[in-house]
Amino acid sequence: MPRITVTVDGITYEEEVEPRLLLVHLLRERLGKTGTPVGCDTSNCGACTVMLDGKSVKSCSVLAVQADGGDVVTIEGLGAAGEMHPMQRAFHEEHALQCGYCTPGMVMAAIDLLREDPEPSEETIRQGLEGNLCRCTGYCNIVRAVRKGAQEMGQAVSTP
Amino acid sequence: MTVQEVGQPRRRKEDAKLLTGRTQWTDNLSRPGMLHVTFLRSPMAHARITGVDVSGARGLPGVVAAFSGQDLAAEQGSLPCAWPVTEDIVIPDHPPMAVSEVRYVGEAVACVIAVDRYRAADALEAIEVDYEPLPAVVDMTQALSADSPKVHETGNKAYEMTADFGDIEAAFRDAPVVVDRTFVQQRLIPTAMEPRAILADTDGESFTLWSSTQIPHVLRVMLAVVTGIPEHKLRVIAPDVGGGFGSKLQVTAEEVLCLLLARKLGRPVKWTESRSEGNLTVHHGRDQIQHVRLAAEADGRIRGLQVSLLADMGAYLMLLTPGIPLLGASMCNAIYKMDAYQFNCTGVFTTKMPTDAYRGAGRPEATFLIERMMDELAAAVNVDPIEVRRRNWIRHEEFPYATISGLTYDSGNYEAATDRALSLFGYDKLRAEQADRRDRGDPVQLGIGVSTYTEMCGLAPSRWLADANFGAGGWEHGSVRMLPTGKVEVITGTSPHGQGHVTSWSQIVADALGVPFEDVTVLHGDTAIAHKGMDTYGSRSLVIGGVAVLKACEKVKEKARKLAAYVLECSPDDLEFEAGAFKVRGTDSSKTIQELAYATFTAHDLPEGVEPNLDSDATFDPDNYSFPHGTHLCAVEVDTETGMVKLRSYVAVDDIGKVVNPLIVEGQVHGGIAQGIAQALFEEATYDAEGNLLTTTMADYLLPSAADLPMFTLDRTETPATSNPLGAKGVGEAGTIASTPAVVNAVVDALRPYGIEDVRMPCTPERVWRALEGVRR
Numbered sequence: 001m002p003r004i005t006v007t008v009d010g011i012t013y014e015e016e017v018e019p020r021l022l023l024v025h026l027l028r029e030r031l032g033k034t035g036t037p038v039g040c041d042t043s044n045c046g047a048c049t050v051m052l053d054g055k056s057v058k059s060c061s062v063l064a065v066q067a068d069g070g071d072v073v074t075i076e077g078l079g080a081a082g083e084m085h086p087m088q089r090a091f092h093e094e095h096a097l098q099c100g101y102c103t104p105g106m107v108m109a110a111i112d113l114l115r116e117d118p119e120p121s122e123e124t125i126r127q128g129l130e131g132n133l134c135r136c137t138g139y140c141n142i143v144r145a146v147r148k149g150a151q152e153m154g155q156a157v158s159t160p
Numbered sequence: 161m162t163v164q165e166v167g168q169p170r171r172r173k174e175d176a177k178l179l180t181g182r183t184q185w186t187d188n189l190s191r192p193g194m195l196h197v198t199f200l201r202s203p204m205a206h207a208r209i210t211g212v213d214v215s216g217a218r219g220l221p222g223v224v225a226a227f228s229g230q231d232l233a234a235e236q237g238s239l240p241c242a243w244p245v246t247e248d249i250v251i252p253d254h255p256p257m258a259v260s261e262v263r264y265v266g267e268a269v270a271c272v273i274a275v276d277r278y279r280a281a282d283a284l285e286a287i288e289v290d291y292e293p294l295p296a297v298v299d300m301t302q303a304l305s306a307d308s309p310k311v312h313e314t315g316n317k318a319y320e321m322t323a324d325f326g327d328i329e330a331a332f333r334d335a336p337v338v339v340d341r342t343f344v345q346q347r348l349i350p351t352a353m354e355p356r357a358i359l360a361d362t363d364g365e366s367f368t369l370w371s372s373t374q375i376p377h378v379l380r381v382m383l384a385v386v387t388g389i390p391e392h393k394l395r396v397i398a399p400d401v402g403g404g405f406g407s408k409l410q411v412t413a414e415e416v417l418c419l420l421l422a423r424k425l426g427r428p429v430k431w432t433e434s435r436s437e438g439n440l441t442v443h444h445g446r447d448q449i450q451h452v453r454l455a456a457e458a459d460g461r462i463r464g465l466q467v468s469l470l471a472d473m474g475a476y477l478m479l480l481t482p483g484i485p486l487l488g489a490s491m492c493n494a495i496y497k498m499d500a501y502q503f504n505c506t507g508v509f510t511t512k513m514p515t516d517a518y519r520g521a522g523r524p525e526a527t528f529l530i531e532r533m534m535d536e537l538a539a540a541v542n543v544d545p546i547e548v549r550r551r552n553w554i555r556h557e558e559f560p561y562a563t564i565s566g567l568t569y570d571s572g573n574y575e576a577a578t579d580r581a582l583s584l585f586g587y588d589k590l591r592a593e594q595a596d597r598r599d600r601g602d603p604v605q606l607g608i609g610v611s612t613y614t615e616m617c618g619l620a621p622s623r624w625l626a627d628a629n630f631g632a633g634g635w636e637h638g639s640v641r642m643l644p645t646g647k648v649e650v651i652t653g654t655s656p657h658g659q660g661h662v663t664s665w666s667q668i669v670a671d672a673l674g675v676p677f678e679d680v681t682v683l684h685g686d687t688a689i690a691h692k693g694m695d696t697y698g699s700r701s702l703v704i705g706g707v708a709v710l711k712a713c714e715k716v717k718e719k720a721r722k723l724a725a726y727v728l729e730c731s732p733d734d735l736e737f738e739a740g741a742f743k744v745r746g747t748d749s750s751k752t753i754q755e756l757a758y759a760t761f762t763a764h765d766l767p768e769g770v771e772p773n774l775d776s777d778a779t780f781d782p783d784n785y786s787f788p789h790g791t792h793l794c795a796v797e798v799d800t801e802t803g804m805v806k807l808r809s810y811v812a813v814d815d816i817g818k819v820v821n822p823l824i825v826e827g828q829v830h831g832g833i834a835q836g837i838a839q840a841l842f843e844e845a846t847y848d849a850e851g852n853l854l855t856t857t858m859a860d861y862l863l864p865s866a867a868d869l870p871m872f873t874l875d876r877t878e879t880p881a882t883s884n885p886l887g888a889k890g891v892g893e894a895g896t897i898a899s900t901p902a903v904v905n906a907v908v909d910a911l912r913p914y915g916i917e918d919v920r921m922p923c924t925p926e927r928v929w930r931a932l933e934g935v936r937r
Contacts (some may be wrong), residue, residue: 006581017276030278031520034188035181037402039353040435044858047353049258075181089181092171095823098831099658100178107179126866133858135403136658137827138834138895140864 004068009077011092022132024048024059025104026067028073035076036104040134046132049105049112050074056112058105058131075104078111086156090149091142098136106132110146111153120153122144165667165677166886169823172663174656182329184399186357186372191428195224196361197421198431199414200270200287201440202262205298205511205851207291208268209260214378216286217342219274225425226272229259235420237386239476240411242631243483244584249319249441249507252312254476256413256420262291263311263475263511265852266440268413273421273429283393296851300449300470300508311475318473318507326500331464333818335455339536346921347472347653347845349439349861350518352657354402356442357432358415360422366393367422371415374404376655376685377693378632382411382479387419400684402525405835406517407442408657409697436856445469445518445846447472447869448485450529460541460548464500467492467529473507474514480521481514482507482628487522487616490565495574495614495789496552501564511851513788517697518901519835520893523615524900531901532908532918534739539912545905546578546587549612553759554779560882567616569787571879572815574612590795598913604934606808607910609797609900617890618883619698622781635781636700637692638708640669641773644761646754648675649860650682650712651777653693654705659892660824661701665709667820670917672713673753674740692779699788699890702820707884707913708780720756722890723774726767727751727759767825770882780815786881786889790814792833792898798910803929805841805907814894818887825891828873832895833872837897838864840903841922 001016008031015030027033027050036059039047041059050059051073059072078085084092087107097103105130113120113128120128125146126139134142177183212228229236230532239254257268272285274280294311299478302308303316309451310316332338367389373379376396384391401408414431421429433441471485489503520527538548554561556573563569571760582588587608594606619625620634637653650665666680683689694700717737724730735742743750756774759765763772795808812829819825840863846854855861880887900921907923908916915935919927 020278025277028188033181034185035183037183037185037354038187039355040858042435042857042859045353045435053905075179077182083177084179091179092175095172095827097175097178098660098827099353099401099403100174100183101185103178103182122871126869129866131865133353133865135351135833135835135861135863138830138832138872139869140871141827141832143866143871 002065004065004069006070006072008072009074017065019065021064022060023062023064023067026064028057033074036074037101039101044133045102046109047102047105049108049132051108053082056108086148086152090145090152094141094148096137096141096146098147100148102132102134106134106142110149113135114150119150162503163327165670165818168667168821170663170667170677170821172660173500173666174660174662185354185402186370186399187432189359189370189399191234191359191361194428194430194820195273195425196273196277196280197418197429198272198284199268199399200237200284200289202258202265202269203290204262204293205265205296206294206449207262208294209258209262209289210292211290212270213288214270216288217283220283220286222275223283224273224275226270226283229255229257230447232257232420233259236416239413239416240382240386240479241477241481243480244629245486246319246321246483248313249482251477256416264513266513268387272418273425283822294509298510298512298847298849298851300510303508304508311511316509318461318509319397320506321670322504324502325566326464328464328466328500328502331496331500332455336458337456337461337540339454339533339540341533341536343450343451343452343529343918344920345446345448345450345528348445348518348839348843349845350442350445351405351856351863352403352407353436354407355433355435356414358418359430360418360427361428362422362426364426367419367917368395368397369415369419370397372400372401372408372653373407374401374657374697375695377653377695379415380410380687383419383864386416389419395688398655404657405519405522406697409517411444430923434464435858439861441513443478443516444513445515446472446525447515448525450525452529452533454533454537456537456541458541460537460543460551462496462498462552465493465498466502467504469505471505471507472512472515473509474512475509476514478514480514483628484515484517484522488526489929490567491523491526491616492530493564493703494527495554495612497554498564512847517614518854519896522700523893524836524897527613527615527902529615532904535905536907536917540881545610546582553612570783570784570882572614572787572789573877574881577789577813577815578612578791580875580877581793581811584813584875585793585795585809585811603799603801604912605798605800607798607906609794609902609904609906609909611792611898611905613789613898614930615894615897616785616787617699617893618703618782618786619700620785621783633692633781635696635779636694636704637777637779638712640709640712640775642645642716642753642757645760646679646757648673648680649929650680650709651690652682652684652709653690653691653695653707655685655695656701657696659696659701660821664702664820664824665706668706670708673712673717675753686818699892703786703881703884703888703890704782706820707886708778709924710885711778711780712776713729715778716774719776720753723756723766723770724751739742782883784883785816786883788889788891788894789813789815790894790898792902794902794906794907796903796910798907798928800932801926803932805923805928807837807870809872809873811896812895813875813877815877816891816894817878817889820888828891829874829895830872832893834864834869834900835867836899837903839900839921842868844922845851
């Protein structure tokens with residue numbers, strides 16, 4: 001079995017994996033990182049979105065072996081020292097989650113879309129989150145939260 | 161001065177764990193020695209099973225066991241239907257795993273239990289099943305013809321039910337206007353974001369079942385009956401549950417089978433469905449053909465309404481299957497006055513996944529047909545759709561109002577909600593723009609849709625359920641206990657899965673006991689903790705469960721009052737309760753409820769006959785449903801060249817009585833509207849002629865994304881409900897009930913000048929384009 005080395009939320013793991021093992025199953029079933037859920041089997045819903053080497057990926061569509069040598073950040077590793085990430089806080093403040101199942105992926109995708117456009121318009125946010133489905137919120141408050149999160153992240157960066 | 165908590169947009173207590181991934185979804189759970197279950201599912205819609213050979217699977221590495229339906233036949237029982245709606249209803253035997261015949265694609269025929277999910281999935285391929293194909297029965301109308309193949313030996317009709325109110329023949333006799341339409345409520349797949357998951361464990365005597373369910377309490381009772389496991393030896397836990405929308409209001413085959421497998425193997429077993437498995441086997445929603453006739457005067461005043469439904473049951477009657485279309489029976493007449501109303505429904509078996517509750521459950525279907533008919537009536541009498549509604553609706557001064565279908569609407573103000581919505585929407589301006597685009601022959605036409613809905617929710621007064629031959633009551637239970645340090649533990653029989661009960665119940669308790677919001681915790685979803693409950697569905701949790709908690713608080717306060725009077729050496733009548741303290745009227749002498757809680761903990765000095773606790777519980781059973789209502793307005797742009805429908809604006813003014821948490825209410829309405837729009841424009845579960853589901857994945861079954869929806873403009877009017885002391889009305893389903901007809905009315909409104917008077921849902925570009933092609937030829 002292939003042996004891989006992967007860093008997840010700041011901790012480096014060495015694992016022997018079947019070549020077919022999905023990254024999301026490595027996270028959930030081998031490493032106990034159950035904060036990243038699975039919502040579908042066709043990469044449509046985006047619930048399993050994580051960061052791999054700084055870019056968002058749907059971890060149900062990445063093999064664990066493809067993450068060899070990679071740096072994975074999940075929703076569990078997003079905040080620092082017990083503090084929520086500004087995007088997580090914005091989701092809370094704007095009531096952008098109900099059942100919360102899509103939330104980890106939605107938050108990761110939201111952060112990712114700000115890489116290209118730190119001050120996105122409503123339209124950009126809606127297009128940027130097209131690959132992440134939510135069944136509870138109708139997306140109104142998610143869009144508001146991403147805007148707010150973007151503002152706060154911008155401020156966080158510009159604060160000396 | 162304490163701020164009143166009820167009415168505040170409190171941020172949710174539930175959020176932190178959900179936002180940081182510290183969740184307890186059922187699939188996250190693990191037990192020592194846990195095994196994984198997979199099911200082999202029928203690829204045939206209808207077939208006789210002539211042989212199942214699981215031996216090939218049994219020998220594979222990592223496989224612990226494999227079973228066929230025959231192996232489990234003696235102990236698996238039959239899945240329950242709790243709603244025998246008529247005396248002569250046919251409720252077929254429904255084995256959790258098919259034994260001799262399969263009746264829909266996806267029905268389980270065998271299972272594998274292995275050490276991990278990959279090996280359990282691999283081993284399914286080593287199972288051999290011989291099928292002798294039987295004809296599929298896919299179309300409801302054909303199913304009722306005499307020469308149709310039969311789904312069950314008894315035939316394809318499950319039941320027929322008719323209710324008559326007033327003289328329907330007289331209403332139609334010589335009516336100046338008769339509108340006659342047939343609408344199709346397409347089949348939907350509820351698609352909660354969390355796929356179902358189940359974990360069953362046993363210590364050899366007692367059983368624990370974790371399930372992604374809305375109904376841990378109902379499930380426990382039903383599973384005890386089906387499996388023979390004594391109720392007191394069975395604990396059911398709904399941990400964090402990722403949405404339900406009715407789809408997890410079910411007693412599923414997999415829940416029964418996982419319990420049986422845990423019992424057989426003496427080990428914990430877990431099953432988690434894949435999304436494609438879920439699309440096949442989570443109960444579907446809607447699926448009706450609605451034939452509707454409406455008789456009116458020349459000015460648009462309704463004389464009578466005649467509704468005849470064919471409702472697709474699918475292959476079996478599950479927990480509430482036959483009753484779902486009948487939940488609309490009292491709702492087709494909606495907010496309108498009429499002299500006569502007839503409702504008829506035939507439940508039809510087909511070789512498809514059974515249908516059951518999906519957000520709104522029967523009321524969206526009813527609301528759709530009447531709100532579509534009101535627009536058709538408006539067109540027939542050449543009156544504005546708002547005006548035709550005004551001429552027919554119950555006026556605010558007429559409440560309480562006994563409707564033609566036998567309900568009493570306690571409160572409402574349709575004029576106020578409509579006026580507010582029209583103003584927010586800019587109705588006159590949009591109508592002017594519409595006229596302009598029509599005059600110019602703009603290829604992009606503007607359509608305006610309205611829905612002045614009401615619904616009955618807060619399921620339900622138990623006496624109503626008795627009349628409907630429902631297999632349970634409609635009460636809800638709540639407990640409140642003051643802890644020694646003055647904190648409060650609340651136990652609710654409701655089972656939230658996204659609705660924010662922990663936050664809202666905390667607000668109610670904070671006000672009732674005068675304790676800080678932060679000092680309240682709410683426990684739920686575990687039959688060993690919340691010992692009584694009827695769970696969460698039908699927009700019932702706040703108006704029944706929240707009220708039960710409020711009533712339990714009142715009892716706690718009365719206990720505390722006796723103790724306070726003893727401690728403060730006064731009569732209980734001399735005490736006033738404010739901001740969490742009992743104060744002797746006209747003095748400075750007082751005791752906080754926290755101090756009194758501690759006094760019951762030490763119990764050093766209690767009056768005669770006072771038990772050492774400040775705990776209480778209450779069970780609330782309302783006298784009536786609650787009747788939210790509102791006016792939703794939708795503007796769409798329809799590209800007549802491509803058929804594309806674009807939502808331009810959406811305004812919703814809802815009257816849900818008193819509001820506990822406006823933030824949560826807003827979220828419920830947003831999500832509800834989105835799901836109703838999804839039915840109008842996007843979603844449809846389709847089966848081919850052989851009974852194969854074609855929409856088995858999220859790539860085929862189109863859920864709206866953020867890019868497909870606009871911002872919604874919301875407002876509220878408020879006429880308090882009189883059926884509960886909070887004055888609240890349910891809100892969980894209102895948006896879904898209201899929005900579907902508003903959107904379709906808008907699409908049809910845009911196309912009416914072309915001679916189009918209906919577009920079948922979902923109004924996809926292809927359907928709209930074909931409708932236009934049909935009239936262009």
